[in-house]
């Protein structure tokens with residue numbers, strides 16, 4: 001399978017690993033967040049501010065549908081893309097889905113300096129990440145063809161592991 005879809009929470013390393021994986025397989029890499037920003041000419045925080053989370057989710061559904069029409073790519077999705085059934089159907093039908101798992105503690109550490117993720121601009125970041133994982137984790141697991149525990153692994157090791165299953 002040469003359509004690979006990376007799912008998982010913020011701070012799991014989807015973009016870093018996706019880029020490395022795509023490079024190692026000589027495939028194009030897409031990042032749904034970056035594509036949304038590119039197409040709208042607006043940052044994600046601004047889209048959230050003007051259109052709300054549901055406006056952002058609509059754009060995410062449209063971009064994921066569009067990016068997955070062809071064949072031969074690696075796609076990193078935003079952590080909340082799993083919430084929309086349209087995306088879940090795309091994941092099932094159009095690619096090999098890798099869930100990059102990270103603990104809430106790791107997510108919090110990796111996003112500690114972040115100012116670009118609207119859902120994390122709160123005092124209780126760990127609480128928020130916990131809340132999001134409680135809701136989303138069963139959906140990630142359900143959608144996954146492969147689950148990779150990222151704790152203690154370098155991006156290169158994660159890429160090598162994924163490639164063993166393709």
Ligand code: S3P
Pocket residue numbers: 008009010011014033044077078079080081116117118119
């Ligand atoms: C979100 C995750 C972000 C981005 C937006 C919302 C989420 O992507 O799509 O801030 O709801 O988990 P990353 O998972 O790439 O950080």
